[in-house]
Amino acid sequence: MHTVIAAEALFFVLAFAKGAGIMLGYDILRAFRRGFPHGGRLVAAEDFFTGCSPGFCVFDVP
Incomplete structure:
Protein backbone atom coordinates (compact mmCIF):
# COMPACT_ATOMS: atom_id res chain seq x y z
CA MET A 1 0.00 0.00 0.00
CA HIS A 2 2.89 2.35 0.69
CA THR A 3 4.11 2.23 -2.92
CA VAL A 4 0.64 3.14 -4.21
CA ILE A 5 0.51 6.22 -2.01
CA ALA A 6 4.06 7.17 -3.00
CA ALA A 7 3.13 6.89 -6.69
CA ALA A 45 1.43 33.27 -33.57
CA GLU A 46 2.08 33.72 -29.86
CA ASP A 47 -1.52 32.75 -29.08
CA PHE A 48 -1.21 29.65 -31.24
CA PHE A 49 1.98 28.47 -29.54
CA THR A 50 0.64 29.45 -26.12
CA GLY A 51 -2.37 27.26 -26.80
CA CYS A 52 -0.39 24.29 -28.12
CA SER A 53 2.48 24.29 -25.63
CA PRO A 54 0.44 23.39 -22.54
CA GLY A 55 -1.21 20.59 -24.49
CA PHE A 56 2.17 19.12 -25.38
CA CYS A 57 3.30 19.50 -21.78
CA VAL A 58 0.21 18.03 -20.18
CA PHE A 59 -0.25 15.14 -22.60
CA ASP A 60 3.51 14.45 -22.96
CA VAL A 61 3.52 14.56 -26.73
CA PRO A 62 7.14 14.19 -27.88
Whole structure:
Protein backbone atom coordinates (compact mmCIF):
# COMPACT_ATOMS: atom_id res chain seq x y z
CA MET A 1 0.00 0.00 0.00
CA HIS A 2 2.89 2.35 0.69
CA THR A 3 4.11 2.23 -2.92
CA VAL A 4 0.64 3.14 -4.21
CA ILE A 5 0.51 6.22 -2.01
CA ALA A 6 4.06 7.17 -3.00
CA ALA A 7 3.13 6.89 -6.69
CA GLU A 8 0.07 9.09 -6.18
CA ALA A 9 2.13 11.65 -4.28
CA LEU A 10 4.69 11.73 -7.10
CA PHE A 11 1.90 12.18 -9.64
CA PHE A 12 0.55 15.11 -7.62
CA VAL A 13 3.96 16.76 -7.38
CA LEU A 14 4.60 16.37 -11.11
CA ALA A 15 1.14 17.70 -12.00
CA PHE A 16 1.67 20.68 -9.70
CA ALA A 17 5.10 21.36 -11.23
CA LYS A 18 3.71 21.20 -14.78
CA GLY A 19 0.90 23.58 -13.85
CA ALA A 20 3.35 25.99 -12.24
CA GLY A 21 5.55 25.87 -15.34
CA ILE A 22 2.59 26.60 -17.61
CA MET A 23 1.58 29.54 -15.41
CA LEU A 24 5.14 30.87 -15.41
CA GLY A 25 5.32 30.67 -19.20
CA TYR A 26 2.03 32.53 -19.55
CA ASP A 27 3.18 35.23 -17.11
CA ILE A 28 6.40 35.70 -19.09
CA LEU A 29 4.33 36.05 -22.28
CA ARG A 30 2.10 38.66 -20.62
CA ALA A 31 5.12 40.66 -19.48
CA PHE A 32 6.61 40.45 -22.98
CA ARG A 33 3.37 41.72 -24.52
CA ARG A 34 3.16 44.65 -22.14
CA GLY A 35 6.81 45.57 -22.55
CA PHE A 36 7.01 45.24 -26.32
CA PRO A 37 3.76 46.03 -28.17
CA HIS A 38 3.66 44.38 -31.60
CA GLY A 39 1.36 43.63 -34.51
CA GLY A 40 -1.52 41.24 -34.94
CA ARG A 41 0.27 38.46 -36.80
CA LEU A 42 2.90 38.04 -34.14
CA VAL A 43 0.23 38.10 -31.43
CA ALA A 44 -1.70 35.42 -33.33
CA ALA A 45 1.43 33.27 -33.57
CA GLU A 46 2.08 33.72 -29.86
CA ASP A 47 -1.52 32.75 -29.08
CA PHE A 48 -1.21 29.65 -31.24
CA PHE A 49 1.98 28.47 -29.54
CA THR A 50 0.64 29.45 -26.12
CA GLY A 51 -2.37 27.26 -26.80
CA CYS A 52 -0.39 24.29 -28.12
CA SER A 53 2.48 24.29 -25.63
CA PRO A 54 0.44 23.39 -22.54
CA GLY A 55 -1.21 20.59 -24.49
CA PHE A 56 2.17 19.12 -25.38
CA CYS A 57 3.30 19.50 -21.78
CA VAL A 58 0.21 18.03 -20.18
CA PHE A 59 -0.25 15.14 -22.60
CA ASP A 60 3.51 14.45 -22.96
CA VAL A 61 3.52 14.56 -26.73
CA PRO A 62 7.14 14.19 -27.88
